[in-house]
Amino acid sequence: MLADLIFAGGGDIVHHEGSVLPFKIALIGALGIGAQWLAWKLQRPAIVLMAISGLIFGPLVGYILGLPLPTFLHDGLENFRLNPQVDFGDVYRPMIGIAVAIILFEGGLNLKFKDLGDAKQAVIRMVILAGPIAWGLGTLAAHYILGLEWDLAAMVGGLFIVTGPTVIMPLLRQAHLQSKPANVLKWEGIVNDPLGALFAVVVFEFIRITMMEASMAMVFGKIAFAAILGTGVGIISGIGMAWAFRRGVIPEYLKAPVVLAWVLVIYVLANTLADETGLLAVTALGMTMANTKFASMVEMRRFKENIAIILVSGVFVMLTATLTPAILKAFVSDWGVAAFVLAMMFVVRPVAVMLSTLWSGLSWKESLLISLIAPRGIVAVAVAGLFAAEMTALGRDDGAIFVPLAFALVFATVLFAGFFIGPLARMLGLDSGDGDGVLIVGANPWSLGLAKALKEMHIKVTVADTNWRRLRGARLEGHETFYGEVLSENADYSLDHSGFNILIAATPNEAYNSLVCVEFAPELGRHRVFQVGAREGDEDGGEGIAFTSRGRTLTSRGRSFDALTRDWWGGWRFRTTNLSPEYTLEDLYKDRGDDLDLILARKPDGTLEFIQPGQEFRAAGASVLSFCPAKDTDGARGEGAKRGSGLAGPAAPLPA
Structure with missing residues (x-):
């Protein structure tokens, strides 16, 4: 019975007057691509939304046309009904x-x-x-x-x-x-x-x-x-x-x-x-x-x-x-x-x-x-x-x-x-965990230093770049690497998305960083995509790209890529500090200077919290990753470290 019903749906080609058939071709394209876009927006399988759109404009409209309707409404709906076997014939x-x-x-x-x-x-x-x-x-x-x-x-x-x-x-x-x-x-x-x-x-x-x-x-x-x-x-x-x-x-x-x-x-x-x-x-x-x-x-x-x-x-x-x-x-x-x-x-x-x-x-x-x-x-x-x-x-x-x-x-x-x-x-214990993997887009001295610091905190890191030579440092450090464009469809197949829940875009191009964050935000959540600031003290975009079209600002002071790079060559380095009632965040500022940058904190329960510009942070017992001037060997802050903000000439680089 079912096969007879399906076979009965076919027929010879119908010669439509005017532009009805071109309209239906355009409708099919609009429904298909529209379903793809909506699936991307809602993060739902496109196949389901495409099938629903076909059911609405095919069987559902066909059912409505079988009801007693005014002539003008019936004729109007007929133009929107899709019956491909009849519409296209042979x-x-x-x-x-x-x-x-x-x-x-x-x-x-x-x-x-x-x-x-x-x-x-x-x-x-x-x-x-x-x-x-x-x-x-x-x-x-x-x-x-x-x-x-x-x-x-x-x-x-x-x-x-x-x-x-x-x-x-x-x-x-x-x-x-x-x-x-x-x-x-x-x-x-x-x-x-x-x-x-x-x-x-x-x-x-x-x-x-x-x-x-x-x-x-x-x-x-x-x-x-x-x-x-x-x-x-x-x-x-x-x-x-x-x-x-x-x-x-x-x-x-x-x-x-x-x-x-x-x-x-x-x-x-x-x-x-x-x-x-x-x-x-x-x-x-x-x-x-x-x-x-x-x-x-x-x-x-x-x-x-x-x-x-x-x-x-x-x-x-x-x-x-x-x-x-x-x-x-x-x-x-x-x-x-x-x-x-x-x-x-x-x-x-x-x-x-x-x-x-x-x-x-x-x-x-x-x-x-x-x-x-x-x-x-x-x-x-x-x-x-x-x-x-x-x-x-x-x-x-x-x-x-x-x-x-x-x-x-x-x-x-x-x-x-x-x-x-x-x-x-x-x-079954087969998930890769929550918050324990970071994808860093952009291989450069500063981002590779960050990757090394994260690895020392036992956080899995993947470094991605389109330049094989720039990834050399990441490979030597033993990080996972992805050579290619993270925005390409090839990344869907070749990049291990199960290895990270957090993204950091750290390239010199602010617009590209924003594009990467916007692309990955629906997948990871906007609270898990970060990019280096566009300018000093940039809090979620400032006068640059709107905060809704970019990732969250990385580091507590929101330094730009240029400033972070100058600080790196000025002798600043990443440092992990265990906070306690005896050694508080205020002690860290006194020890390293008020201009240090806080990156993230690992709380006692293992979760990661990235520290935003202007955010009040108090977490006793947390491990804090900061980007700060290095100390002299005698324990006092040297002049070179004081100049490390990038506002003056660089100090002699210290080993990572």
């Missing part, structure tokens, strides 16, 4: 196919194997063992719970092993997991994203070829040929593109457009050589380019951040809008769907993960957490939409169940992971 299927191809290329472009780190063995097991196990168990669940035929059940089981990296990344930043389980979840999502789609491709090819009444030898021979051909086309084309970039055959300003055009060419070419091998080819293309050394990976990421986001947003809204009120009603009333979703979440996934990670170096707690956190993402829904259209075109109307089933699994897994990843991590 163009709908190739549109979804091209969008899925670009999404899978984007997934392959993230597969840089050298970045797997200590999670390499576990990730390999998750792909080689957990993937096929989950595929088999998911097939059984789809057949016996949903009553699907074995071939369609195999497609469902293969497709839904994927976990979406675009959903997992925000969850990992919220939960602050320890590095090993965080890396396994992150890289499993990246690797399995295209893998699940390829499992579904294999089964689809099996169904398509067997419907031609070919022998089993012919079926498996064609599938093997298609897999080899698609992979070969992707690898060869990827090597060729990397060679062209290295040789300068393509100018810089054309690289991103050429990549987009090349992905489309390879997708169509592979499909022409052998049906439905295009998805495999573009995935192999992305993987090859990701692991081939050339100097234009930044352009590839720019392509991914712009084109892929637009396509993902549009596809998601369109797929949700294809549902109808009748489909949703039948779907909600079908208890088999709920049983299938629960089985996938709490039986199939845990069994596959626990079996595959035995003797992999993961503890049972890490394996349990990984097994319960498996949010499905955009690829699952996009590929489900593609194959739903392909199966109905082959006359298999029951294949139309893919789209609503994908949405049910996406909603359930995203909501469960969003609400429970934090409590689960704390219950």
Whole structure:
């Protein structure tokens, strides 16, 4: 019944008068990008908001149109109703196919194997063992719970092993997991994203070829040929593109457009050589380019951040809008769907993960957490939409169940992971702690001195910079380092967000410091992002950048970057002092001078408090980190230290 309802939603293309169809195209774009922006603003998974927007302008408006309405209201609402299968007609299927191809290329472009780190063995097991196990168990669940035929059940089981990296990344930043389980979840999502789609491709090819009444030898021979051909086309084309970039055959300003055009060419070419091998080819293309050394990976990421986001947003809204009120009603009333979703979440996934990670170096707690956190993402829904259209075109109307089933699994897994990843991590002791990690953006003598002082206080420090040479001092001190732009999407995958809860922007560029703080404030909280002051005594911006568009001012006196640097070369150094009833903060000022800067205090309970300009601070028993003039060897403050404020010439530098 459900499949019949879904299939009935299709139809021939409707020729709209005037600008109705262009208006709907613009509406799809506005809804998709608007949902992405709102998700960023609210720090919620974008996939849920995009699905909700599609449901509102698709099934909900369709339901309202079925009510007795005045003619003018009915006609007005009709313009806002999205029914992509009717609106786009014969163009709908190739549109979804091209969008899925670009999404899978984007997934392959993230597969840089050298970045797997200590999670390499576990990730390999998750792909080689957990993937096929989950595929088999998911097939059984789809057949016996949903009553699907074995071939369609195999497609469902293969497709839904994927976990979406675009959903997992925000969850990992919220939960602050320890590095090993965080890396396994992150890289499993990246690797399995295209893998699940390829499992579904294999089964689809099996169904398509067997419907031609070919022998089993012919079926498996064609599938093997298609897999080899698609992979070969992707690898060869990827090597060729990397060679062209290295040789300068393509100018810089054309690289991103050429990549987009090349992905489309390879997708169509592979499909022409052998049906439905295009998805495999573009995935192999992305993987090859990701692991081939050339100097234009930044352009590839720019392509991914712009084109892929637009396509993902549009596809998601369109797929949700294809549902109808009748489909949703039948779907909600079908208890088999709920049983299938629960089985996938709490039986199939845990069994596959626990079996595959035995003797992999993961503890049972890490394996349990990984097994319960498996949010499905955009690829699952996009590929489900593609194959739903392909199966109905082959006359298999029951294949139309893919789209609503994908949405049910996406909603359930995203909501469960969003609400429970934090409590689960704390219950299992796998969170990285609260307030015990600091990310310092900007490697310079002053910030490296701060990093060393924090390390001596047993606070984990990560130093980030875009210049490899400037990070040399941090590497020599044994700090964690991140070489790259912290504002790029690459940082979402390569920077360990679980290692810090506090950010300090300490570059010479005030505007850049503010931008970094604004970017990380929704993730960490505005009370945990700090930047060096713009000028002497600057309290949350002064006459410079508004305090709402910057981080909190670092140090109690709010010195600027230039002043802090002059003080550093004037002999000032960082000092940790344990306060007590016998040695108070007033004693520290008397000992080191009233112009010292207080940075932070570690309270007896282990929490960190950064001291702001004008803040009254009294904390007996706390360890205080200050930036102050150094003493002479006889215990008195020397003239050089007195001049260390940067208002006079520098004193002779003292060793750190």
